[in-house]
Amino acid sequence: MITQIVYYSISETEMNNVSISEILEPSRINNAKKGITGCLLYHNRVFLQLLEGEKETITDLYKIIQKDVRHSNVTLIIEESIDKRMYPGWSMAFHEFKNNSSNLDKFAQSIDFFSKNIPKKSEAIDLFWRMAKQIVN
Numbered sequence: 001m002i003t004q005i006v007y008y009s010i011s012e013t014e015m016n017n018v019s020i021s022e023i024l025e026p027s028r029i030n031n032a033k034k035g036i037t038g039c040l041l042y043h044n045r046v047f048l049q050l051l052e053g054e055k056e057t058i059t060d061l062y063k064i065i066q067k068d069v070r071h072s073n074v075t076l077i078i079e080e081s082i083d084k085r086m087y088p089g090w091s092m093a094f095h096e097f098k099n100n101s102s103n104l105d106k107f108a109q110s111i112d113f114f115s116k117n118i119p120k121k122s123e124a125i126d127l128f129w130r131m132a133k134q135i136v137n
């Protein structure tokens, strides 16, 4: 079984390309080593992240992430067990959506497409994209 979690948080400062890549680059290396996949979105100081992997690995990473001083108010929205991971190709997909949800839809479609067209979405994924739309609007 694979555990999926979704959380949101508030960044301490307005992120730019440099501060984002300081999170993303080590994350992608760590996640690839630990068999963690997922997706991170950023908009207007809000982070929304979906993580999937072995339960213990995800719990451990979430504890580390919660302590990260670059953000606060880290809030778990959902934790779910699923048969197999949904974003196997993404050690951490990233999208910063600037001001409208149309590019978000495109991004969602392309990550689904490259994930071999997810046949049946989990509640966590559904919630993740619904939250993303809320945040952007």
Ligand SMILES: Cc1cc2nc3c(=O)[nH]c(=O)nc-3n(C[C@H](O)[C@H](O)[C@H](O)COP(=O)(O)O)c2cc1C
Residues within 6 Å of the ligand: 009, 023, 026, 027, 028, 030, 031, 040, 047, 049, 061, 064, 065, 066, 068, 070, 071, 092
């Ligand atoms: C919004 C946000 C998302 C993060 N996502 C991940 C992640 O997916 N994987 C990861 O290893 N670290 C992630 N981090 C970074 C961790 O909090 C921590 O800095 C990092 O795992 C420490 O790695 P190190 O022990 O290799 O230095 C994230 C941090 C923030 C603020």
